[in-house]
Amino acid sequence: MTGLEDQEFDFEFLFEFNQRDEGAAAAAPEHYGYAPSSVGPALRLPTTHSSLPAPCHDLQTSTPGLVLPAEHPAGYGAALDGGPAGYFLSSGHVRPNGAPALESPRIEITSYLGLHHSNSQFLHDTEVEDVLPSSKRCPSTATLSLPGLEAYRDPSCLSPASSLSSRSCTSEASSYESNYSYPYVSPQTSPWQSPCVSPKTTDAEEGFPRGLGACMLLGSPRHSPSTSPRASVTEESWLGARSSRPASPGNKRKYSLNGRQPPCSPQRSPTPSPHGSPRVSVTDDSWLGNSTQYTSSAIVAAINALTTDSSLDLGDGVPVKSRKTALEQPPSVALKVEPVGEDLASPPPPADFVPEDFSFQHVRKGGFCDQYLAVPQPPYQWAKPKPLSATSYMSPTLPALDWQLPSHSGPYELRMEVQPKSHHRAHYETEGSRGAVKASAGGHPVVQLHGYLENEPLMLQLFIGTADDRLLRPHAFYQVHRITGKTVSTTSHEAILSNTKVLEIPLLPENNMRAVIDCAGILKLRNSDIELRKGETDIGRKNTRVRLVFRVHVPQPGGRTLSLQVASNPIECSQRSAQELPLVEKQSTDSYPVVGGKKMVLSGHNFLQDSKVIFVEKAPDGHHVWEMEAKTDRDLYKPNSLVVEIPPFRNQRITSPVHVSFYVCNGKRKRSQYQRFTYLPANVPMIKTEPTDDFEPAPTCGPVSQGLSPLPRPYYSQQLAMPPDPGSCLVAGVPACPQRGALMPAAPGTSPKLHDLSPTAYSKAIASSGHCHLGLPPPAREAPTVTPAIQDVPRPAAAHPGSPGQPPPALLPQQVSAPPSGSHPPGLEHSLCPSSPSPPLPPAAQEPTCLQPCSPACPPATGRLQHPSPTVRRDESPTARPRLLPEAREDSSPNLAPIPVTVKREPEELDQLYLDDVNEIIRNDLSSTSTHT
DNA sequence: AACCTGGAAATACTC
DNA sequence: CGGAGTATTTCCAGG
Numbered sequence: 001m002t003g004l005e006d007q008e009f010d011f012e013f014l015f016e017f018n019q020r021d022e023g024a025a026a027a028a029p030e031h032y033g034y035a036p037s038s039v040g041p042a043l044r045l046p047t048t049h050s051s052l053p054a055p056c057h058d059l060q061t062s063t064p065g066l067v068l069p070a071e072h073p074a075g076y077g078a079a080l081d082g083g084p085a086g087y088f089l090s091s092g093h094v095r096p097n098g099a100p101a102l103e104s105p106r107i108e109i110t111s112y113l114g115l116h117h118s119n120s121q122f123l124h125d126t127e128v129e130d131v132l133p134s135s136k137r138c139p140s141t142a143t144l145s146l147p148g149l150e151a152y153r154d155p156s157c158l159s160p161a162s163s164l165s166s167r168s169c170t171s172e173a174s175s176y177e178s179n180y181s182y183p184y185v186s187p188q189t190s191p192w193q194s195p196c197v198s199p200k201t202t203d204a205e206e207g208f209p210r211g212l213g214a215c216m217l218l219g220s221p222r223h224s225p226s227t228s229p230r231a232s233v234t235e236e237s238w239l240g241a242r243s244s245r246p247a248s249p250g251n252k253r254k255y256s257l258n259g260r261q262p263p264c265s266p267q268r269s270p271t272p273s274p275h276g277s278p279r280v281s282v283t284d285d286s287w288l289g290n291s292t293q294y295t296s297s298a299i300v301a302a303i304n305a306l307t308t309d310s311s312l313d314l315g316d317g318v319p320v321k322s323r324k325t326a327l328e329q330p331p332s333v334a335l336k337v338e339p340v341g342e343d344l345a346s347p348p349p350p351a352d353f354v355p356e357d358f359s360f361q362h363v364r365k366g367g368f369c370d371q372y373l374a375v376p377q378p379p380y381q382w383a384k385p386k387p388l389s390a391t392s393y394m395s396p397t398l399p400a401l402d403w404q405l406p407s408h409s410g411p412y413e414l415r416m417e418v419q420p421k422s423h424h425r426a427h428y429e430t431e432g433s434r435g436a437v438k439a440s441a442g443g444h445p446v447v448q449l450h451g452y453l454e455n456e457p458l459m460l461q462l463f464i465g466t467a468d469d470r471l472l473r474p475h476a477f478y479q480v481h482r483i484t485g486k487t488v489s490t491t492s493h494e495a496i497l498s499n500t501k502v503l504e505i506p507l508l509p510e511n512n513m514r515a516v517i518d519c520a521g522i523l524k525l526r527n528s529d530i531e532l533r534k535g536e537t538d539i540g541r542k543n544t545r546v547r548l549v550f551r552v553h554v555p556q557p558g559g560r561t562l563s564l565q566v567a568s569n570p571i572e573c574s575q576r577s578a579q580e581l582p583l584v585e586k587q588s589t590d591s592y593p594v595v596g597g598k599k600m601v602l603s604g605h606n607f608l609q610d611s612k613v614i615f616v617e618k619a620p621d622g623h624h625v626w627e628m629e630a631k632t633d634r635d636l637y638k639p640n641s642l643v644v645e646i647p648p649f650r651n652q653r654i655t656s657p658v659h660v661s662f663y664v665c666n667g668k669r670k671r672s673q674y675q676r677f678t679y680l681p682a683n684v685p686m687i688k689t690e691p692t693d694d695f696e697p698a699p700t701c702g703p704v705s706q707g708l709s710p711l712p713r714p715y716y717s718q719q720l721a722m723p724p725d726p727g728s729c730l731v732a733g734v735p736a737c738p739q740r741g742a743l744m745p746a747a748p749g750t751s752p753k754l755h756d757l758s759p760t761a762y763s764k765a766i767a768s769s770g771h772c773h774l775g776l777p778p779p780a781r782e783a784p785t786v787t788p789a790i791q792d793v794p795r796p797a798a799a800h801p802g803s804p805g806q807p808p809p810a811l812l813p814q815q816v817s818a819p820p821s822g823s824h825p826p827g828l829e830h831s832l833c834p835s836s837p838s839p840p841l842p843p844a845a846q847e848p849t850c851l852q853p854c855s856p857a858c859p860p861a862t863g864r865l866q867h868p869s870p871t872v873r874r875d876e877s878p879t880a881r882p883r884l885l886p887e888a889r890e891d892s893s894p895n896l897a898p899i900p901v902t903v904k905r906e907p908e909e910l911d912q913l914y915l916d917d918v919n920e921i922i923r924n925d926l927s928s929t930s931t932h933t
Numbered sequence: 934a935a936c937c938t939g940g941a942a943a944t945a946c947t948c
Numbered sequence: 949c950g951g952a953g954t955a956t957t958t959c960c961a962g963g
Contacts, residue, residue: 526957541956
């Protein structure tokens with residue numbers, strides 16, 4: 001028991017420590033470059049995915065953090081620019097040691113981490129390593145972190161003794177802590193082992209390619225018991241921090257945690273900790289897991305990189321279920337022991353591990369083994385070269401997953417030909433697969449790239465994205481799950497980018513660049529695991545909707561790559577929500593004159609005879625300016641359709657379209673998502689505008705902030721939403737955006753509830769916009785607006801930008817300078833939003849920082865934070881309350897204009913522009929319509 | 934036997 | 949602090 005306390009203590013300690021580091025990092029300019037980066041990243045890691053547990057991250061992250069950049073590569077970019085060379089350079093940089101990270105297993109490991117994050121992982125890794133070194137270099141700042149880092153890696157081995165962190169680790173050792181500590185501790189844990197392991201690795205390696213070997217080493221924790229554990233972790237780790245549970249040995253932290261981690265303590269039992277084991281334990285859980293996985297994957301990636309080049313195999317290795325934590329061990333016991341025990345256990349696995357096993361992480365059954373195995377997997381992947389991937393895809397330069405990309409550009413258009421069903425129960429790691437996502441009409445979702453006339457196959461990437469009103473980004477609580485079997489006709493390959501599992505599916509010319517997605521399931525990560533990640537701001541509770549996000553990178557003349565992205569309609573992944581929450585899939589009318597009175601048919605699910613339909617006008621800040629319950633025709637009620645009468649708008653004299661939203665309510669907490677609806681001026685002939693589109697742009701920008709627009713269905717549209725100028729993004733802007741995105745993820749705002757209003761989004765958007773230019777990523781349905789991201793392959797650096805987390809602040813500076821890709825988005829981004837990445841900082845701080853950098857004007861940080869909560873509340877109170885917010889503007893423009901307050905004016909202007917455009921469109925339509933009529 | 938699922942009990946969280 | 953209401957996870961069992 002006391003142990004627990006101790007543990008906790010440790011944790012806290014760790015945090016402080018970390019923070020300090022962060023702070024230090026921030027403080028120490030010099031370090032920035034290095035240490036910070038590392039540090040920062042750690043914090044940030046999250047960028048996109050959060051890093052999860054910091055721990056891992058840290059470690060990894062640290063790497064990652066560093067990684068972050070890695071994440072994207074922005075950093076890479078810089079580093080990478082050159083390509084592999086770049087990597088080396090970077091790595092080299094990183095490690096002055098000179099030896100490329102690779103050389104020393106340890107290093108590699110770190111890098112892996114990075115790798116996982118992004119394609120450029122290697123780079124990242126290197127960076128990481130560098131970082132580490134740096135850390136060493138700058139102990140002071142990074143102080144802890146760095147030390148930790150070092151410790152981690154090898155030291156970890158050492159570590160134990162070593163730094164406090166290590167201690168913490170040890171203490172942490174306790175499994176739980178590990179989680180917590182992760183971030184901080186993680187370093188220690190993590191890697192560390194690897195270092196140790198590495199040697200062994202060799203063993204493992206035998207079977208595998210060197211790369212693998214490296215991986216093995218890393219992964220192989222065997223050496224270090226920890227490793228093994230990690231394996232399991234790995235999966236989690238992948239996820240990110242998910243590992244949190246790491247220990248979790250059981251799945252249920254409950255027990256352990258109940259407090260959330262109590263049990264662990266035992267493990268942590270000092271004993272373990274002290275010993276390498278402890279670390280292990282710590283590491284193990286989270287770290288290991290994470291780190292390991294990363295490592296392994298990272299390693300693999302690195303290797304690949306080395307050998308291959310661009311392809312990313314990354315981590316597919318990530319075992320999906322590797323954890324099986326539950327399986328792993330008895331929760332309780334395991335937990336405690338876990339660390340140790342696991343570690344111990346893990347060791348054994350190692351044996352098992354052996355390459356062979358590795359190859360298939362999948363081995364689900366052997367819990368531990370699997371996990372461990374998981375690590376190995378990466379190698380496996382490596383082994384398999386991916387056909388297509390070769391192209392730029394993998395290149396580090398590719399935009400971060402949280403970047404907003406357009407669905408079409410020039411002759412190309414990536415389109416969802418068949419949408420997935422609105423409901424798909426995701427499976428937990430403790431469960432078996434629940435199958436592939438299906439299409440509502442039977443069959444499976446279909447994606448096709450139009451306009452591509454080359455004969456070269458391309459790789460379609462698929463990951464699980466968010467479905468809230470905010471910018472599209474990888475979902476922290478869900479991961480795509482690769483489905484295999486005789487029922488699956490589409491081949492796929494898993495890779496891990498920045499903690500996000502990505503399914504790579506070939507798009508073949510012979511199939512018209514069309515792919516049937518029958519190989520994608522959805523894995524649900526435990527909220528507790530994810531939320532424990534350091535830097536993870538999103539909330540898992542009630543954040544159960546996702547979208548399938550597809551990306552394709554089309555090689556362009558000149559070595560550039562055009563990246564297109566399309567997201568599916570939202571998919572409800574919660575069993576309960578799917579059964580109880582009303583869902584509106586279609587509405588017969590998108591807009592109507594303010595007089596109302598028209599019948600509108602809603603199609604969807606879970607409608608009740610007494611379902612209510614509430615129309616709402618939201619102010620920019622998210623407040624409900626106006627609420628009105630629409631009359632429903634109960635006689636026509638059907639579980640999947642509702643007939644409602646459009647209520648008259650509060651202001652019958654609007655001169656321009658006003659975007660509002662409505663939702664179906666089955667009860668207190670059973671409300672559908674907001675749907676968009678546009679009130680048109682009374683004198684305006686009805687047009688079937690698609691408000692969404694029109695709106696969105698503007699709304700998004702402004703409204704978004706308002707929250708209105710967001711609410712509306714936009715989700716779908718969001719895909720592109722991103723900012724307007726893709727180019728900008730691509731070029732320079734992009735990074736910024738991405739980062740935000742990354743941030744976003746982390747940001748609590750992510751949580752569904754938050755979405756709505758949460759200014760966060762806005763702020764983010766804004767910020768991003770600021771960065772990006774537009775900053776507004778209006779969630780237009782298709783964001784034509786969004787410019788396609790074209791990247792110069794070389795530019796990897798830019799890519800980095802993408803990774804929000806990556807560019808740790810510290811890094812940024814350096815990178816910026818260094819990578820002077822300068823103009824390139826990445827660089828800029830980083831520079832611009834270094835803060836965003838600011839992972840290092842406390843979560844809250846981080847975001848803010850990010851924001852701030854972006855736009856002073858924006859009240860970013862606060863906004864984000866605030867938003868969330870408010871939103872939620874608002875949601876809660878459905879009652880109609882006509883409020884006259886200042887915001888409430890009569891004008892339709894309000895929506896647009898509203899961008900308001902906090903928002904940057906620029907956005908507003910943009911909005912305005914949009915509005916104007918919209919108006920023109922409407923007029924045109926009208927004229928045409930009128931003629932028709 | 935391995936998957937998939939649908940259901941629902943057991944837990945966790947919030948309020 | 950305890951209870952009620954919900955949401956999340958883990959288990960079961962049938963196909």
